[in-house]
Amino acid sequence: MEQLLNDFSPGLFVMQTVLLLGLIFLLVKFAWKPILNSLESREKGIQDALDAAEVAKKEMQNITADSESLLKEARAERESLLKEARELKEKILADAKEEAQKEGDKMIAKAQASIESEKKAAVADIKAQVATLSIDIAEKVIKDELSNKSKQQKLVDDMLGDIKLN
Amino acid sequence: MTKILRKPNLVLTALFIFLLQPSLFAKSDEGHEGAVDTKDEVGEYILHHIKDAHDFHLFSYTDSHGERKHVGFPLPVIVWSSKGLTTFMSSKFHHDDSGHYIVEANGTRFVKLHSKIYELDEGATTVSFDEEHHPTNAHKVLDFSITKSVFGILLVGLLMFIWFAGLARQYKKKKIPTGFGRVLEPLVLYVRDEIARPNIGEKRYREFTGYLLTVFFFIWILNLLGLTPLGFNVTGQLAVTAALAIFTLIIYTFKGNKGYWGHMLWMPGVPYLIRPVLAIIEVAGAFLIKPFSLLVRLFANISAGHIVVMSLIAIMVTMKSEMGAVGATSLSFVLSFFITLIEVLVAFLQAYIFTMLSALFIGMAVEEHDHH
Numbered sequence: 379m380e381q382l383l384n385d386f387s388p389g390l391f392v393m394q395t396v397l398l399l400g401l402i403f404l405l406v407k408f409a410w411k412p413i414l415n416s417l418e419s420r421e422k423g424i425q426d427a428l429d430a431a432e433v434a435k436k437e438m439q440n441i442t443a444d445s446e447s448l449l450k451e452a453r454a455e456r457e458s459l460l461k462e463a464r465e466l467k468e469k470i471l472a473d474a475k476e477e478a479q480k481e482g483d484k485m486i487a488k489a490q491a492s493i494e495s496e497k498k499a500a501v502a503d504i505k506a507q508v509a510t511l512s513i514d515i516a517e518k519v520i521k522d523e524l525s526n527k528s529k530q531q532k533l534v535d536d537m538l539g540d541i542k543l544n
Numbered sequence: 545m546t547k548i549l550r551k552p553n554l555v556l557t558a559l560f561i562f563l564l565q566p567s568l569f570a571k572s573d574e575g576h577e578g579a580v581d582t583k584d585e586v587g588e589y590i591l592h593h594i595k596d597a598h599d600f601h602l603f604s605y606t607d608s609h610g611e612r613k614h615v616g617f618p619l620p621v622i623v624w625s626s627k628g629l630t631t632f633m634s635s636k637f638h639h640d641d642s643g644h645y646i647v648e649a650n651g652t653r654f655v656k657l658h659s660k661i662y663e664l665d666e667g668a669t670t671v672s673f674d675e676e677h678h679p680t681n682a683h684k685v686l687d688f689s690i691t692k693s694v695f696g697i698l699l700v701g702l703l704m705f706i707w708f709a710g711l712a713r714q715y716k717k718k719k720i721p722t723g724f725g726r727v728l729e730p731l732v733l734y735v736r737d738e739i740a741r742p743n744i745g746e747k748r749y750r751e752f753t754g755y756l757l758t759v760f761f762f763i764w765i766l767n768l769l770g771l772t773p774l775g776f777n778v779t780g781q782l783a784v785t786a787a788l789a790i791f792t793l794i795i796y797t798f799k800g801n802k803g804y805w806g807h808m809l810w811m812p813g814v815p816y817l818i819r820p821v822l823a824i825i826e827v828a829g830a831f832l833i834k835p836f837s838l839l840v841r842l843f844a845n846i847s848a849g850h851i852v853v854m855s856l857i858a859i860m861v862t863m864k865s866e867m868g869a870v871g872a873t874s875l876s877f878v879l880s881f882f883i884t885l886i887e888v889l890v891a892f893l894q895a896y897i898f899t900m901l902s903a904l905f906i907g908m909a910v911e912e913h914d915h916h
Contacts (some may be wrong), residue, residue, distance in 0.1 A: 382782060387660075389623075389687035390596060391783035393694045398787060401701045401762065406754035409708035413732060414753060416715035423719075 515541075586858040592641070593854060594777055594847055595659040597692040598634040602774075614639050619695055624686040625663045627652050634689070643671040643679065654685075661687050693784065696776040700765045704758075708732075735760050735899065743903035748910050752903070755795060759788060760899040767846060767891030771853075771884060779894070780846035782839070789839035792902040793831070796909040803913030834905055838898060845894050849887045856880035 519534050580589045601616040618635035630650040638645050643655040646664065653664040655671050662682035664671065671679045690698070711725040711732075721729050740749045740756050766778045778784055806812065808826040811819055859876035860869075867875065 385595060386782045386786070387596060387687060387691075388783070389689065390691060390693055390781060391787055392686075393688055394697060394781075394784045394787040395790075397694070397697050397701060398758075398762070398791065401704065402755060402758045404701075404705055405708060405758050408705070409712045410754040410757050412712035412715060413708065414736070414750070416712075416719075417729075417733065417736075420719050 512541075580858075581861060583862050586855075586862060590851055590854045590858070592659070593775060594780060594850055596777075596781055597659055598637065598656060598661070598689055599639065600692055600695065601639070619690045619692065621654075621661065621689045622687075623654070623661055623663070623689065625650065625652050625654070630654075643673075643682075646670070655679075655682060657682075661685055661689070692776065693778045693781050696766060696769060696778040697784075700762060700769065700778075703765065704761055708761075731761075732757060739896070739899050739903050743900065744907040744910065745912075747912075752795065752799075752906050755791070756899050756903055759791070759902060760895050763788070763842065763898055764892060764895035767895060768888070770846060770850065771887055771891060777846070777850055779842055780850055782843050785839040785843040786835075788842070788898065789835040792838060792905060793835045795902075796834075796905045797830070799906065800909035801912075803911065804909045807913065834901075838901060842894055842898050845890060849883075849890055853880055853883055853887060856883055 515537055519530060519537065580586055598621055599616055599618045601614060603616075604612060604614045606612050618633045620631060621634050621636075622629065622631045624630075627650045630652070632647060632649045634656075636645070636647045636649075637656045641656055641658060643657040643662070645655065646669065647654045653668070655662050655664065657671070657679060661684070662671070662679055663685045665681045665683070668681040672681050674680050707724065707728055711721055711728050714721040714725045720726075735757050736749075736753055739760070740753045743749075744752055763779055766776065769776045770779065808830060809823045811822045811826070814822065856879045857876055859879065860873045863872040863875065866872075
């Protein structure tokens with residue numbers, strides 16, 4: 379113990395105190411403060427970047443979900459549009475068919491009516507011609523009869539037999 | 545200045561060359577001193593090394609004329625004597641440590657005795673000793689010399705400043721340091737995150753981290769420097785460890801909050817009769833036991849480490865007659881090699897323990913107490 383106390387140098391103690399004080403002051407001012415500050419700002423930067431990445435990830439997820447729902451919607455709309463178009467097509471076709479049917483019917487009816495009237499006219503014409511012919515024949519017969527009685531008789535008979543419903 | 549500082553290795557090399565250049569005190573002796581051959585001489589040499597020194601001694605050899613030469617460089621001696629501040633170079637003592645050479649400076653006489661500088665009393669021309677080898681006609685002076693330890697402190701201070709100011713400057717330009725700064729950064733982070741933060745607490749650790757970082761690197765680098773053949777023993781000097789411990793004591797005493805003092809002087813929650821007794825114990829703990837545990841632990845560990853390593857190295861001298869030169873040398877090499885490895889660990893461990901305990905004591909002083 380005595381040896382230790384004898385070895386203790388007050389001068390060295392003073393020097394160490396002064397130098398350590400100076401060293402602490404210098405290092406705090408020129409080293410520790412800037413180092414710790416930049417370490418902290420760097421750590422904060424890293425933390426912020428991580429947080430931002432987390433937020434971005436969440437946003438990304440939201441966007442994906444959004445786009446998926448949008449896609450679904452679009453698909454559904456396309457489906458419905460197609461369906462509508464198909465229905466429209468069918469309706470148009472059906473309408474057209476009906477129209478055509480009606481038109482056809484009308485035309486047929488018209489044609490039939492016109493045929494009927496033509497026929498009537500033709501029959502009337504025939505009747506008229508028959509009448510004229512009959513008169514002409516009658517005239518000739520009468521004229522012939524007037525010249526040959528028996529022959530006339532026979533002629534009248536033949537003619538009548540020919541004319542039997544032309 | 546800043547441009548030069550950017551090349552720290554250059555600065556240090558230049559410093560060493562400058563210091564070695566002027567007066568390699570390749571000076572001679574009659575050969576009675578220096579050679580270390582017997583057990584007593586080994587013991588004395590080790591004890592001498594453990595102490596502080598006034599010159600920087602590198603090695604000694606005996607030249608062809610049988611003269612003992614010492615190689616190293618002198619350091620300035622600065623003492624406060626009866627005639628005021630006196631300075632001279634330590635080379636004036638001619639590497640003498642037994643009071644043989646007497647240096648006259650500033651009108652008074654000085655001798656160096658066991659690494660201490662004594663001023664001779666008025667009129668005395670030689671030192672006389674009593675039976676216990678204490679000088680009778682000389683007294684100690686206040687010695688502010690740039691001793692080997694002070695030189696070590698200055699060297700480490702300069703190193704730390706160059707390294708860490710360099711690291712600080714790196715952060716101005718880039719986020720992640722390169723080169724040696726990449727080694728230093730994790731160490732800084734280690735002290736901040738493993739020592740300061742957990743022991744002091746998230747709220748106030750920041751204001752003490754500068755002190756803890758300084759102390760940690762100061763002790764660690766000086767411990768490591770002590771393991772080099774340069775033979776520094778700075779952290780094994782009581783004066784140095786005492787100053788370090790007192791710094792911690794001052795910090796936790798002045799930064800201690802109301803709760804800390806309250807718990808020390810008038811412990812709540814115990815019977816009133818016991819409180820004064822506890823106060824005595826607590827005060828003794830805060831002002832004596834804590835700083836003493838700090839200063840003695842560091843001093844004893846480092847000094848003991850030096851003594852053990854040097855004793856093991858000395859095996860090659862002391863066991864030569866029993867084991868032969870080869871046997872003694874190999875045994876000494878193997879043992880001192882392993883102990884040196886352990887000492888490298890101890891160098892870190894002691895720096896860590898000192899810093900950790902300082903942080904713990906400061907943490908206890910600034911801790912927020914719940915109101916009971």
